[in-house]
Amino acid sequence: MTAGPPLPERAAETSAEHPWPVRVLSLKISDYVEKMSALWVEGQVVQVNRRATTAYLVLRDPDVDMSLTASISVHAIAAMGTPLVEGARVVLQAKPVFWPKRGTLVLDARQIRPVGVGDLLARIEILKQRLAAEGLFDADRKRPLPFIPRCVGLVTGRESAAEKDVVENARRRWPSVRFAIREVAVQGAGAVTEVTSAVRELDANRDVDVIVIARGGGAAEELLPFSNETLLRAVSEAVTPVVSAIGHDVDTPLLDFVADWRASTPTDAGKRVVPDAAAERDLMDGLLSRSRGSVLRRIEQERHRVEAQRSRPVMADPAAFLLRHRELVSALRARAHERLSARLARESDQIGHLARQARALSPQSTLDRGYAVVQHRNGMVVRSRLDVDAAELLRVRVADGDFGVEAVGRSH
Known part of the structure; x- marks a missing residue:
């Protein structure tokens, strides 16, 4: 082969x-x-x-x-x-x-x-310093929680007391609140993977306006998943605001520093994610009462102002106000008429004077006094005897008309 x-x-x-x-x-x-x-x-x-x-x-x-x-x-x-x-x-x-x-x-x-727990806590402290240096704990990156969320995402243990605390306290304050609950392992080998997946799933749901990660208290090693870097970075990258409700006041996993808001307990988280309907109703009633009082006071002020206006003499007898102005208008019209008449008289006298001056200076006035104007046939005025030829036909203009004459000779 x-x-x-x-x-x-x-x-x-x-x-x-x-x-x-x-x-x-x-x-x-x-x-x-x-x-x-x-x-x-x-x-x-x-x-x-x-x-x-x-x-x-x-x-x-x-x-x-x-x-x-x-x-x-x-x-x-x-x-x-x-x-x-x-x-x-x-x-x-x-x-x-x-x-x-x-x-x-x-x-x-x-x-x-x-x-040992000491070694784990030391590693967590090193991670805490590194994440703080990266800015994951900065206050300016914290997102505000919605006033009234459409839906609250809840990541918690299976059939846990933490779930009951969050849901019951939230519904006691705001009965119509909706929850999208993801029950996962909150300690042990699969806790980090399951909690991280649940956070990312709820963050992708556009109906969820806030996410609560809740777990009751426990030993330090039981809370280690909530100081895991993978989970912390998933929370920091979430678009939806995240509330950390892990353990009690004395428990401070690193999730508390990365989350947008830290609840001291799951019960505190249930109270924080929704407003108190009774308190809001009391607030609205107070605002309505204040608004009603303000409107009534304004109406009363305006009523007093109207009454004050109506009590003025002019409002008591409107004709008196018009009569005073009518008299003023009549006086002004009389003064205007008087001044206009005087002005017209002065201008008329001036026109007569100018007319008389014009008549005195006019050629007709000169003719009326016995003078005559002698003109050649072409209309030129005879200004000198030397301008006249013998037997030239001349035109003579007098006061009441003109006539022709013939020059008989030239005088030297």
Whole structure:
């Protein structure tokens, strides 16, 4: 039987014509993982299966939905000094192992140690400082809560007292309030993922005007999901205002700093997200009473002003007011007529004087006094005897007409 072409040595040398079989890829991965040294890894225990000498743990990343299986001796677990329970945060010293037949990566653990509450709180403090430096806690990014929300989104534990506190107190204040409730795990391995998903789902719902994240009190390690960076960033990116109602006054998870408003308890959150209908009704009644009083006072003021106007003499006898003005108008008309007549008389005298002057200076007046005007045939006035030729026919104009004459000779 003829042997086929040799398989590529490296992944970069494979092609569609020369691929690796699945077994080769698995062996290559196994060889690569085998070269890794032992390391320390941290996670949250979500499942423990104990056998005779070996225990199998499902170790989950608390921030994302990712997990690995680890095997460890029951004697190593006993050496922890504290019971290993589901939900505990631990660190393992383990060697990664890849099982080629199954195609899975597992951890062969040698040591296991619990992560103490002090260590977790120290990490939370470091995260708090980092997020504060980024501005996630700044007051100017806090969004105001709506006065009357159309719908309140509530993220809380399944059948929890926190849910009852929020809903009952809100409906006691505003009976018609609607809720979109998402019941999720609020502690343990899946808390961060479920709460984050619920927040994002409600934030995408345009009918939801405010989101409340509520949980009752508990130990510090039980409230750790509400100081998780993934959840905090999801809340900071939400468009909808978020209310943090975790635990009691003494409990301060980092969610309290990122949320737009912090409620001291779930009961306080129920009172904060909606107004008090009775108080608002009393306020409206007070405003209506004040408005009514203001209107009545204004009407009374205007009535007094009208009465004061009506009591004036001019309003008591309107004709007297008109009579006074009629007399004034008559006097003004008489004065105007007198002045106009005087002016017309003066101007008439002036016109007569000018007419007399015009008549005295006119040529006709000169003719009336016995003078005559002698003109050539062409109409030119004879101004000198030297202008007249012998036997020239001249025109003579006198006061009552004209006639022609003939020059008989020129006098020298």
